[in-house]
Amino acid sequence: MNTKTVAQSKWGRSRFGGGSAALIITSLLVGLVLSAGGGLLFARLNFPENFVMAALVMMAGLLPVLSVACWALLLDRDTLRGATKNPEISVESQWYDKAAVGVFQDLLLVCGLGGAVFSFLQFQASIGLVLAGVVMVAMVDFAVRYWLIKRAEG
């Protein structure tokens, strides 16, 4: 029988060494620096009259996303509790694939029909807003599909 030699924890450890606390603090600090940069740039380009408020709002939005992204990049996944050695042959991988295929088909349908309908209506919207909407639809669709597949096949 195989025995696990790598200690696992809820938040894992960095691939560059150190404990969970170091990984979390590093992720938060890098996220803070990057979100501050993004917030300042956004405010300077779009809201010079409300610079501070715009920068703070953008920073607040970016901080959790960038911190988690940094954590995911730095993480040694073998040290994460519940991480398996061969995730690609686990059933969850199949559920993921099925949900992703469903989302792709849904997006084709939504974007195709939406494009057709709105071209007749001559409706105008910001590209950033539309793309954010598409991403949101994809994420919610994936979560629902994955949950349904897990319930049916788990």
Place this chain on the structure above:
Amino acid sequence: MENTLPARRLERGFSQQALADELGVSRQTIISLEKGRYDPSLPLAFKLAEVFGCRIEDLFQPDAK
């Protein structure tokens, strides 16, 4: 697909978690396999056959029509 996994696992004295650890997969994978809700990929089928010291067709049989 029908399979003889639960009987073979118990014969060997493996818990579902122990077998999952041996294969490097999640425990949910073993549960789904044993319930016949997950047809394994070839790499996983070969790993299972290796663990139980038998052929793949000894572990998995097509559904009887």
